[in-house]
Amino acid sequence: MTTETTGKAASPAVAVSGLSLSGPQGLLVTDVALDLGAGECLGLVGESGSGKTLTVRAIAGLLPPGITQAAGRIDTGGRRVGMVFQDPMRALNPTFTIRRTMREPLVQHHGLARKAADRQALDLMRDVGIKDAERVAKCYPHQLSGGLRQRVLIAAALACEPQILLCDEPTTALDVTTQAIILDLLHRLRQERQLAMLFVSHDLAVISKVSDRVAVMYAGQTIETGPTEEILRSPRHAYTAGLLRSSPSAGRPDEPLFAIGGIPPQRPGEIVGCRFAERCPWAVPECTSAPVPVVRHGDRHLVSCIRPEDVAAGFARPVEQGGWPPNPEAPHADA
Ligand SMILES: Nc1ncnc2c1ncn2[C@@H]1O[C@H](COP(=O)(O)OP(=O)(O)OP(=O)(O)O)[C@@H](O)[C@H]1O
Numbered sequence: 001m002t003t004e005t006t007g008k009a010a011s012p013a014v015a016v017s018g019l020s021l022s023g024p025q026g027l028l029v030t031d032v033a034l035d036l037g038a039g040e041c042l043g044l045v046g047e048s049g050s051g052k053t054l055t056v057r058a059i060a061g062l063l064p065p066g067i068t069q070a071a072g073r074i075d076t077g078g079r080r081v082g083m084v085f086q087d088p089m090r091a092l093n094p095t096f097t098i099r100r101t102m103r104e105p106l107v108q109h110h111g112l113a114r115k116a117a118d119r120q121a122l123d124l125m126r127d128v129g130i131k132d133a134e135r136v137a138k139c140y141p142h143q144l145s146g147g148l149r150q151r152v153l154i155a156a157a158l159a160c161e162p163q164i165l166l167c168d169e170p171t172t173a174l175d176v177t178t179q180a181i182i183l184d185l186l187h188r189l190r191q192e193r194q195l196a197m198l199f200v201s202h203d204l205a206v207i208s209k210v211s212d213r214v215a216v217m218y219a220g221q222t223i224e225t226g227p228t229e230e231i232l233r234s235p236r237h238a239y240t241a242g243l244l245r246s247s248p249s250a251g252r253p254d255e256p257l258f259a260i261g262g263i264p265p266q267r268p269g270e271i272v273g274c275r276f277a278e279r280c281p282w283a284v285p286e287c288t289s290a291p292v293p294v295v296r297h298g299d300r301h302l303v304s305c306i307r308p309e310d311v312a313a314g315f316a317r318p319v320e321q322g323g324w325p326p327n328p329e330a331p332h333a334d335a
Contacts (some may be wrong), residue, residue, distance in 0.1 A: 005104065013038045013079055013164055013196035014059060014147045019072030021054050021063070027070065027269035029054050033197075038163070041197040043211030043228065045204060045243070049216040052200045056083070056166045059198065079196075082162030087170035088149035092141040098125075098152050099137040105159040124155040129185055129237045147178035154185065158193075165190070166258075170198045177277060183210055208232055213300070216240045219268035219275040224300030234315065236297060236308035238280040241315045245324065256318060274305070281325045282307050282314065 012035040030052040036042040042050050057063050059074055060083045060140040072082065085091040101261055102121035106112045112120060120135075125133035128151045141149055145209055150170060157165060171179040187210060190197050201207050207214055215225040216239065222235040235241045242260035262279040265271055273288035274280070280287070286309070292304045305311060317323040 004085070011077070012036055012131035013040075013077065014053070014198065015073070015075040016059065017073050018081050019058060019074060020070040020083055021051075021053065021058055022069055023067045024069040024265070027220065028067065029058075030142065030208065030269060032072070032217070032220075032222050034215045034222055034225065035086070036196045036198060037110075038196050040213070041211045042162075043207035043214045044198060044217065045202065045207050045214060046217030047202060047243075047264065051220040052202075052217055053168055055217070056200055057169050057197060059167050076164060079163040081164045081166060082160055084150075084154055084157050084167045084170045086172050088146070088153045089141060091153055092149060094141055096140070097137065098139055098141070100145075101152070102156055102159065103135070107157065110158055124158055125152065127328050128152075128155045128189070129181075145178075146174050147181060150178075151185070151193075152175060154182075154189070160190070163194075163196065165195045165197045167197060168199075169192050169202070169208060170199075172201070172203070176299065179206070187209065199235040204232070204244060212293055216243070217305070219264050221265045221268075221275060221304070223276070223305075224303045226297070226303075230298075230301055236295075236303040236312045237276070237300065237305045238274045238282050239313050242279075242324070244315070247318065253281070258324065282310050 015035040017033045019029060019032040021028055023223060032051070032055055033071070034042060034224060046052055058069060059076065074080050090334060094267040099118060099121060102124065103114065103117045106117035106120050107114065122137060124134045125136060130136050130148065130151050134149065136144065136325050144152070148334060170186065171182050174182060183206065186197070189195060199207065199210050211228050213226060214228050214231045215222050216237065217223065224231065224235065224240045232244065235244055245258040246260060260279055265275055265278065268275045273290055274292045277283040280317065291305045292306060295308055297303065297307065297308065314323050314325065
């Protein structure tokens with residue numbers, strides 16, 4: 001979403017503007033803008049490779065080696081940031097007991113003595129619903145279920161008493177029942193601790209449950225941001241509309257599943273205009289001849305599209321009645 005931020009709170013807990021990240025292959029994330037307030041959950045959604053994880057890692061100050069911030073601003077106002085990763089098995093050291101994993105940040109960052117750190121670790125584990133914390137503390141990660149491992153990871157993220165919690169696909173590796181339990185837990189913690197939460201998922205159904213607002217990423221850019229309910233009901237960018245139509249649970253149960261034709265651009269940084277134009281049924285030549293402006297709809301809904309009204313009107317119709325019209329300008333529309 002070019003250089004404008006989403007304008008949520010007067011003093012947001014996190015404000016990102018104009019963020020570009022580059023790697024050995026060139027620009028991977030371009031001009032990302034988002035913000036979130038205390039106690040608010042922003043869902044970050046988009047297909048694989050759209051730049052969600054790199055954006056979150058940039059906010060956490062944990063960019064992987066070889067990736068650098070090429071432009072933009074990340075402002076967390078000096079607040080403490082915790083992070084929960086997708087795969088707890090990879091995030092937890094397999095050679096450490098849970099007690100040792102939990103102890104380290106408490107000793108290193110809070111200067112607690114070993115015994116006090118261990119007591120605090122047990123309290124944190126109980127806080128995230130681990131009932132037999134004493135037993136779990138003695139286990140190695142491989143001895144625990146996926147849900148329990150994720151609870152441990154959340155407890156470890158809380159050890160630094162974060163005001164901002166970044167969750168990168170925290171439930172993707174879990175079965176649906178455990179997923180629901182972990183989502184409830186995160187919701188409770190957010191309310192109790194007034195956490196500003198950034199929640200990454202490719203699953204719109206999950207995003208619709210947890211987030212107040214949604215930012216949609218495509219090919220390294222934020223292309224639409226707004227209140228969750230509004231984005232799900234009336235998307236104004238064709239990519240968001242396609243994503244919704246292709247989601248079995250967030251889409252329309254009365255319609256057959258739909259797939260957006262084509263693939264994301266290989267070198268998105270070289271595209272002057274809209275990066276989705278090649279796959280967009282509403283695309284016209286103007287979409288690719290100049291940078292796309294950010295259009296505001298109401299107070300808090302922003303979209304990078306020159307035909308947002310047409311997309312919104314199209315989404316209101318079933319696919320066969322023009323909800324996803326064929327576009328002769330879009331070479332890969334039927335691929
Ligand atoms: N460590 C890295 N080195 C080089 N390129 C990377 C690295 N990490 C990510 N990328 C590239 O940056 C782009 C964005 O990746 P990112 O992991 O942020 O996407 P994502 O939206 O989180 O995808 P997923 O949903 O699959 O996790 C991709 O093209 C990816 O290949």
